[in-house]
Amino acid sequence: MITFTEIKDSFFHLLFPHVCSGCSSDILDKQSTLCIRCMEAMPETNFELHPDNPVEKKFWGRLAVQQATAQYYFTRESLMQHLMHQFKYKRNKELGLQLGHMMGESIRKSGRFAVDALVPLPLFPAKEKIRGYNQATILCEGMAESLHIPVLKEVVIRSQHTETQTKKRRIERWQNMEGKFILIKPELIRNKSLLLVDDVITTGATLEACGAEILKGQDVRLSIAALCYAARN
Numbered sequence: 001m002i003t004f005t006e007i008k009d010s011f012f013h014l015l016f017p018h019v020c021s022g023c024s025s026d027i028l029d030k031q032s033t034l035c036i037r038c039m040e041a042m043p044e045t046n047f048e049l050h051p052d053n054p055v056e057k058k059f060w061g062r063l064a065v066q067q068a069t070a071q072y073y074f075t076r077e078s079l080m081q082h083l084m085h086q087f088k089y090k091r092n093k094e095l096g097l098q099l100g101h102m103m104g105e106s107i108r109k110s111g112r113f114a115v116d117a118l119v120p121l122p123l124f125p126a127k128e129k130i131r132g133y134n135q136a137t138i139l140c141e142g143m144a145e146s147l148h149i150p151v152l153k154e155v156v157i158r159s160q161h162t163e164t165q166t167k168k169r170r171i172e173r174w175q176n177m178e179g180k181f182i183l184i185k186p187e188l189i190r191n192k193s194l195l196l197v198d199d200v201i202t203t204g205a206t207l208e209a210c211g212a213e214i215l216k217g218q219d220v221r222l223s224i225a226a227l228c229y230a231a232r233n
């Protein structure tokens, strides 16, 4: 027998269809932003299971990283690119939370990461204002649900260089675009194992700059996790 709730649900679904963030097909599972087909098509790296994976190797000789991983491969014109666009520019926060949750689950199941807290890589404040949120913070919030650890949002900040840049040489200006990271609350991270989180890892330069600043904290151990890994061609 069809219950009243089922009729009500179908009616609402008709009026407000719940569609997949990947392929726009109808999905009935309200808990998910992705359909089963897209979930199965997600290009998982499984890096979290493997020491010396490509993300860990990226930081060799550059930054003292305990463990590092990226959850999915990022390629152009792919499902992942579409999802990243939805998450970063279309304000699809729900998708970001779910992706973060899946990152957290993989990290937890791997048993390889011992972390006390999550630190989102900060955005430039002006950029965050335009976007409405920091995508790394949303990922952290999703991850926190499965890892059961806190998110430390204001431990490190990112500031734009204030000195006039017109006089600088072009190469210096380019370097300055990444801005500067400043550890403002070292007391909060003392003697902690932290997981620094970002959406995409390409060269690793931004994560390296932020990670180096975090490691100025007393007795801090650092690991890194990104949603996507974009190999440079």
Ligand SMILES: [Zn+2]
Pocket (backbone or CB within 6 Å): 020, 021, 022, 023, 024, 025, 034, 035, 036, 037, 038, 039
């Ligand atoms: Zn789909």
